[in-house]
Amino acid sequence: MANMIEIKHLNKYFGDLHVLKDVSLEVAAGEKLVIIGPSGSGKSTLIRCINYLERPTSGQVLIDGQEMTEKNHLAMVRTYSSMVFQQFNLYPNMTVLENLTLAPVKLQGKDKDEAAETAMANLKRVGLAHKADEYPQNLSGGQQQRVAIARALCTKQPIILFDEPTSALDPEMVQEVLNVMVELAQENITMLCVTHEMGFAREVADRVIFMDDGQILESGTPEHFFEHPDNERCRQFLSKIL
Amino acid sequence: MDLFDASRWATTLAGMGDLWGGFLFTIEVSLAGLAVALVTGTLLGVMSSTENRALRVISRVYVEFFQNTPLVVQVFLFYSGVPQIFRALGHTGTPVRVAPFVLGVVGVGLYHAAYVSEVIRTGIEAVPKGQMEGAQSQGFSRVQAYRYIILPQTFKIILPPLANQALNLIKNTSVLALVAGGDLMYNADNLVSDSGFLQGYVLCCVMYFVICFPLALLIKWLERRSKQTPKAKPTPAAGVAKEA
Numbered sequence: 491m492a493n494m495i496e497i498k499h500l501n502k503y504f505g506d507l508h509v510l511k512d513v514s515l516e517v518a519a520g521e522k523l524v525i526i527g528p529s530g531s532g533k534s535t536l537i538r539c540i541n542y543l544e545r546p547t548s549g550q551v552l553i554d555g556q557e558m559t560e561k562n563h564l565a566m567v568r569t570y571s572s573m574v575f576q577q578f579n580l581y582p583n584m585t586v587l588e589n590l591t592l593a594p595v596k597l598q599g600k601d602k603d604e605a606a607e608t609a610m611a612n613l614k615r616v617g618l619a620h621k622a623d624e625y626p627q628n629l630s631g632g633q634q635q636r637v638a639i640a641r642a643l644c645t646k647q648p649i650i651l652f653d654e655p656t657s658a659l660d661p662e663m664v665q666e667v668l669n670v671m672v673e674l675a676q677e678n679i680t681m682l683c684v685t686h687e688m689g690f691a692r693e694v695a696d697r698v699i700f701m702d703d704g705q706i707l708e709s710g711t712p713e714h715f716f717e718h719p720d721n722e723r724c725r726q727f728l729s730k731i732l
Numbered sequence: 733m734d735l736f737d738a739s740r741w742a743t744t745l746a747g748m749g750d751l752w753g754g755f756l757f758t759i760e761v762s763l764a765g766l767a768v769a770l771v772t773g774t775l776l777g778v779m780s781s782t783e784n785r786a787l788r789v790i791s792r793v794y795v796e797f798f799q800n801t802p803l804v805v806q807v808f809l810f811y812s813g814v815p816q817i818f819r820a821l822g823h824t825g826t827p828v829r830v831a832p833f834v835l836g837v838v839g840v841g842l843y844h845a846a847y848v849s850e851v852i853r854t855g856i857e858a859v860p861k862g863q864m865e866g867a868q869s870q871g872f873s874r875v876q877a878y879r880y881i882i883l884p885q886t887f888k889i890i891l892p893p894l895a896n897q898a899l900n901l902i903k904n905t906s907v908l909a910l911v912a913g914g915d916l917m918y919n920a921d922n923l924v925s926d927s928g929f930l931q932g933y934v935l936c937c938v939m940y941f942v943i944c945f946p947l948a949l950l951i952k953w954l955e956r957r958s959k960q961t962p963k964a965k966p967t968p969a970a971g972v973a974k975e976a
Binding site: 541542543565567568572575577580582585592593597624625627628641 | 860862863865866868869870871872873876880881884885888961962963964965966
């Protein structure tokens with residue numbers, strides 16, 4: 491399979507803080523990659539470099555063979571990636587439907603009816619077609635996150651980046667969001683997911699990587715990863731959370 | 733008591749023509765001053781929210797100067813300073829006098845621009861950072877994000893404090909009575925000194941109240957509205973797609 495994402499010798503500093511230390515990573519098209527690790531290990535920063543929410547200090551990010559730069563990053567994002575955030579980041583001044591159609595209409599030149607049709611299909615998929623006219627504040631956290639996933643689907647990019655999508659949710663709402671993500675994993679979308687949901691990682695991941703202190707310390711299939719990880723710090727981390 | 737003396741009221745009411753003239757002038761100065769304050773203030777507020785340090789400093793200095801010196805002093809300064817600037821620029825002959833209208837508009841306009849700027853800045857800052865990130869993750873540029881996502885949210889937050897600035901601005905145009913004149917307070921003051929009756933001031937209060945009180949009600953309504961969670965809004969497009 492061709493590589494959808496190639497990260498080469500990526501370094502990122504926040505002031506004096508060295509957050510990503512010479513990270514290299516390849517992600518195949520359609521691969522489901524789960525990234526785990528303690529907080530502050532750089533996992534969010536890593537996926538935020540893929541859509542340029544963070545500018546790499548040095549190194550390269552290539553998507554579909556094309557290097558992402560200061561000049562082309564907006565066009566690259568429009569073509570290749572969407573993101574689901576911990577805090578949902580839905581637009582509170584717009585209805586659910588308007589949240590879903592804004593980017594397709596304004597950025598991708600779709601006409602309104604076509605965009606609304608796609609939006610309704612995706613809302614149906616996450617089980618929220620009946621909430622199309624609601625405002626996000628009137629939905630539960632789990633519902634808001636499902637809307638956010640539908641929004642990411644509406645722009646039809648081949649990559650979806652998930653940044654701790656269930657971390658801000660009440661426990662009883664985590665599963666409904668994970669269910670949607672599991673269903674999504676059947677498709678040929680390249681998924682990168684930062685999460686602490688180990689059950690999800692076992693079920694859908696093609697590969698799991700463990701990050702600590704700005705480096706990738708372990709990388710392998712879920713079986714390898716959870717049964718006999720090579721790295722000592724990874725073992726310690728797993729023993730604490732499993 | 734003098735306040736209820738019918739003949740004094742009759743004398744004062746006979747001079748109402750001047751008061752109406754001042755009333756109209758005050759409204760004109762307020763509207764033009766408000767336009768100056770909104771345009772200048774929005775510009776300064778956006779400047780203070782950019783990533784450019786120089787623009788932020790300029791905006792900050794402006795705001796601190798105008799907020800931390802009295803409006804009366806500023807207007808006096810314009811009143812006597814501007815003619816001198818013209819003279820220094822080689823404009824000889826008869827001294828240039830700043831027209832009362834211009835002095836009023838520039839005076840309250842620049843003063844309230846500083847407050848409008850702060851309203852705009854806090855309004856922009858009140859929109860969570862995640863909104864910009866959400867927009868950028870979809871491929872919106874910063875300018876597009878402001879236009880489609882951030883500013884519409886800012887607008888709702890800032891309307892009540894902006895209306896409050898408009899109200900203060902109207903009242904502050906009365907500073908003109910101290911220098912150039914022509915406004916409601918100035919004409920009321922003339923009326924009182926001509927007649928010696930304070931009824932002129934009472935009428936003056938009533939006339940300011942007539943403009944300002946509805947505005948105060950509007951502010952209350954806007955505040956209530958900005959706190960409400962919007963209700964579901966049916967869109968025809970959703971209906972069509974749902975049936976499909």
